[in-house]
Amino acid sequence: MTVPFATLRSQHPTLRYLGHSIERRGTEVKVTFHLRLDPSIDFNPTLTFNAPGVSDERLDPFLFNLGMVETISYWKASCPPKVLIENRSLSEEQTSWWHDLFIHGLGEFFFQNDIDPSDPKLLTIESNKSAQPSQKPHTQREPRAGELILAAGGKDSSLSLELLKTFAPSVRREALILNPTRSSTESVRIAGYAPPITVTRTIDKNLLSLNANGYLNGHTPFSAYLAFLGAMIADIRGLGSVIVSNEQSANEGNATFHGLTVNHQYSKGLRFERRFREYAARELPGCASYYSLIRPLFDLQVSALFARMGEAHLLSFRSCNVGQREDRWCGECPKCAFVGLTLAPFISVQKHHDIFGTNLFSRSEIIHCVEELTGVRDHKPFECVGTVSESRDALVLTLDRFSTEKLECLKGLSEVALALSARGHLPSLDQARATLRAWSDDHELPTPYATALRAIVEAGAR
Numbered sequence: 001m002t003v004p005f006a007t008l009r010s011q012h013p014t015l016r017y018l019g020h021s022i023e024r025r026g027t028e029v030k031v032t033f034h035l036r037l038d039p040s041i042d043f044n045p046t047l048t049f050n051a052p053g054v055s056d057e058r059l060d061p062f063l064f065n066l067g068m069v070e071t072i073s074y075w076k077a078s079c080p081p082k083v084l085i086e087n088r089s090l091s092e093e094q095t096s097w098w099h100d101l102f103i104h105g106l107g108e109f110f111f112q113n114d115i116d117p118s119d120p121k122l123l124t125i126e127s128n129k130s131a132q133p134s135q136k137p138h139t140q141r142e143p144r145a146g147e148l149i150l151a152a153g154g155k156d157s158s159l160s161l162e163l164l165k166t167f168a169p170s171v172r173r174e175a176l177i178l179n180p181t182r183s184s185t186e187s188v189r190i191a192g193y194a195p196p197i198t199v200t201r202t203i204d205k206n207l208l209s210l211n212a213n214g215y216l217n218g219h220t221p222f223s224a225y226l227a228f229l230g231a232m233i234a235d236i237r238g239l240g241s242v243i244v245s246n247e248q249s250a251n252e253g254n255a256t257f258h259g260l261t262v263n264h265q266y267s268k269g270l271r272f273e274r275r276f277r278e279y280a281a282r283e284l285p286g287c288a289s290y291y292s293l294i295r296p297l298f299d300l301q302v303s304a305l306f307a308r309m310g311e312a313h314l315l316s317f318r319s320c321n322v323g324q325r326e327d328r329w330c331g332e333c334p335k336c337a338f339v340g341l342t343l344a345p346f347i348s349v350q351k352h353h354d355i356f357g358t359n360l361f362s363r364s365e366i367i368h369c370v371e372e373l374t375g376v377r378d379h380k381p382f383e384c385v386g387t388v389s390e391s392r393d394a395l396v397l398t399l400d401r402f403s404t405e406k407l408e409c410l411k412g413l414s415e416v417a418l419a420l421s422a423r424g425h426l427p428s429l430d431q432a433r434a435t436l437r438a439w440s441d442d443h444e445l446p447t448p449y450a451t452a453l454r455a456i457v458e459a460g461a462r
Contacts, residue, residue: 001214002214002215002216003213003214003216005079005113005115005216008077008079008080008215008216009078009079009080009081011078012038012039012041012078012080013038013080013081013082014037014038014080014081014082014084015036015038015071015074015075015080015082015083016035016036016037016038016083016084017033017034017067017068017071017084017085017086017087018035018036018086018087019033019034019067019086019087020032020063020064020067021034022056022059022063027050027051027052028048028049028050029048029049029050029051029054029059030046030047030048031046031047031048031059031063031066032044032045032046033045033046033047033063033066033067033070035067035070035071035074037074037077037078037080038080041206041210042206043074043204043206043207044204045070045073045074045201045202045203045204046200046201046202047063047199047200047201047202047229048199048200048201049197049198049199049200049233049236050197051236054236057135058235059232059236060135061134061135061137061283061284062137062228062231062232062235062284064087064088064134064135065134065283065284066225066228066229066232068085068098069101069221069224069225070225071083072101072102072105072106072220072224073203073207073220074204074207075102075123076106076109076216076217076218076220077207077210077211077215077217078210078215078216079115079122079123079216081121081123081124082123082124082126083102083124083125083126084126084127084128085125085126085127085128086127086128086131087128087131088127088128088131088132088134089127089128089130089131089132089133089134090125090127090133090134091133091134093282094134094283095125095126095127097279098125099123099125100275101221101224101272101275102123102125103117103123103260104221104260104263104266104271104272105221105224105266106218106219106220106221107253107257107260107261107262107263107266108218108219108254108262108263108264108382109216109219109220110258110260110262111254111257111262112218112219113216116258117257117258117260118258118259134283136283136284136285137235137284137285137286137287144234144238144239144240144288145171145172145238145239145240146171146172146173146174146237146238146240147164147172147173147174147240147241147242147243148174148175148176148197148230148233148234148239148241148242148243148288149161149164149173149174149175149176149243150175150176150177150178150226150230150242150243150244150245151175151176151177151184151187151188151196152184152187152245153181153182153183153184153186153317153318154183154187154318154319155302155303155306155313155317155319155339156245156246156247156294156299156302157187157244158187158190158191158306158309158313158317159245159294159302159305159306159309160243160244160245160293160294161175161187161188161191161193162191162309162313163293163305163452163453163456164243164293165191165192166452167448167449167452167453168448168449172239173193174193174196174197174237175193175194175196175197176196176197176198176199176229176230177197177198177199178198178199178200178201178226178229179201180196180198181318181324181327182327183316183317183318183327184196186316187313187316187317190312190313190316197237199229199233201225219264219382221266221267221272222267223244223265223267223268223272224272224276226244227242227244227267227272227290230242230244230288230290231280231284231287231290234287234288235287235288239288241288241289241291242289242290242291243291243292243293244268244290244291244292244293245292245293245294246265246268246269246273246292246294246295247292247294247295247297247298247299247301247302247386248270248296248297248298248440248442248443249298249299249300249386249387249390250263250265250268250269250270250384251263251269251270251271252380252386252387252388254379254380254381255379255380264382264383264384265384268292268384270295270442270443273290273291273292273295273444274444276290277289277290277291277444291443291444291445291446292443292444292445293445293449293453294453295440295442295443295444295445296439296440296441296442296443296450296453296454296457297438297440297453297457298387298390298435298438299338299342299386299387299390300342300386300393300394300435300436301435301436301438301457302342303339303342303343303346303394304345304346304436305456305457305460306343307343307346307347308346308460311351314347314355315354315355319335319336319339319384320333320335320336320339321333321335321383322335322336328357329355329356329357331356331357331358331360331366332365332366332369333365333369333383334369334372334373334381334383334385335384336356336360336366336369337360337370337373338369338373338383338385338386338391340352340356340360340361340366341373341391341394341395341398342386342390342391342394343355344361344394344397344398344401345394345398345400345401361410361412361413362410362412364412366412367412367413367415367416370391370395370412370413370416371419373385373386373388373391374388374391374392374395374416374420374425375388375391375392375420376416376419376420389427389435390435392420392425392426392427392432393427393431393432393435394432395413395417395420395426396417396426396427396428396429396431396432397429397432397433398413399413399414399417400429400432436457436460437457437458439454439457
């Protein structure tokens with residue numbers, strides 16, 4: 001049973017970020033972040049990575065900010081009115097930036113727990129004005145070169161790994177994986193890269209215990225953590241760019257709640273990307289550039305390009321969060337439904353079955369999710385899925401493929417299409433195909449990469 005919001009806030013008035021400590025064993029660094037939920041609950045999440053020859057002083061600015069992202073996960077358990085940064089003095093700009101990330105990054109959490117994010121008393125962030133200011137990295141004399149690519153084992157980062165090899169073959173590149181899985185390490189190997197840099201992050205068991213006992217839980221802006229982690233690892237490795245794989249689809253929200261656009265993918269969206277770049281330029285001067293390689297594309301276009309990458313990637317990748325620990329597709333969730341729907345127009349029915357291990361579209365759970373994805377019912381699922389519009393496009397393209405190849409037109413998908421058509425929401429086949437040629441100039445890609453990516457999109461659309 002969930003403990004009432006007001007009760008939790010009265011019992012726990014402050015979350016304190018006390019700082020971090022470092023243990024070293026050879027080249028391995030284990031960082032423990034120290035947080036305290038008043039009056040007496042301590043949290044000590046950890047981060048373990050390799051940093052040969054890198055001093056604590058050089059790591060400090062990055063670790064401080066990683067600890068700030070950690071506070072979000074532990075604050076949401078009871079939503080105390082105040083977060084107190086005891087080990088640093090934050091500027092007004094920093095304080096405002098972090099407050100904004102709490103509110104926008106926890107939009108889904110507020111929605112699901114019926115908490116008003118517009119309440120000015122919801123959260124105050126304070127820092128210790130007598131403590132030292134947040135440290136900035138020392139400007140490095142050696143030039144930065146090369147790219148750090150964040151890999152997760154899904155189609156998006158796998159596509160980026162492959163594209164970058166063709167864009168500039170001679171550039172030095174390394175892949176980074178947080179908490180490695182079979183699919184993430186395999187995606188790097190299949191793409192022909194050296195073994196990835198691996199980092200381990202642990203959640204404090206006290207938080208899991210609180211959640212089990214009725215404290216609040218929900219989605220956090222995980223990609224914000226990856227952004228700061230990527231900046232630190234790039235600094236350690238002397239690399240000039242951190243490249244992620246977030247589509248323009250991630251910009252679309254799921255719902256509006258008390259005036260706030262609630263977006264499950266907020267920290268994958270362009271707003272966060274640009275705010276992070278601005279923050280890093282000011283607070284982490286000289287750090288690696290951060291951008292998404294596939295920002296100009298819709299997720300449907302990513303699926304179309306990924307489908308051309310060969311059987312090894314197609315059979316290896318995993319995107320299902322439900323089945324992630326077991327390295328499987330659950331075959332029931334919105335993510336399975338969306339990935340299955342956007343791949344279906346571009347691969348054979350047999351290959352589709354080989355990937356998911358079942359006939360996805362014969363399952364009532366998947367059809368229910370397709371209804372949500374296309375706007376037939378409820379709001380767009382709180383998952384890393386594409387826009388409602390491109391889900392409709394994918395439906396039309398899938399049904400067209402079934403028809404062209406004289407395959408069985410599954411009843412469930414046809415009924416979704418009929419429901420959309422009755423409301424005037426079903427796109428034409430020409431409209432759906434036009435999405436495959438779409439391009440957004442609203443991105444942060446270097447010009448040569450934008451030009452190369454656009455040429456691939458245009459060539460594939462012909």
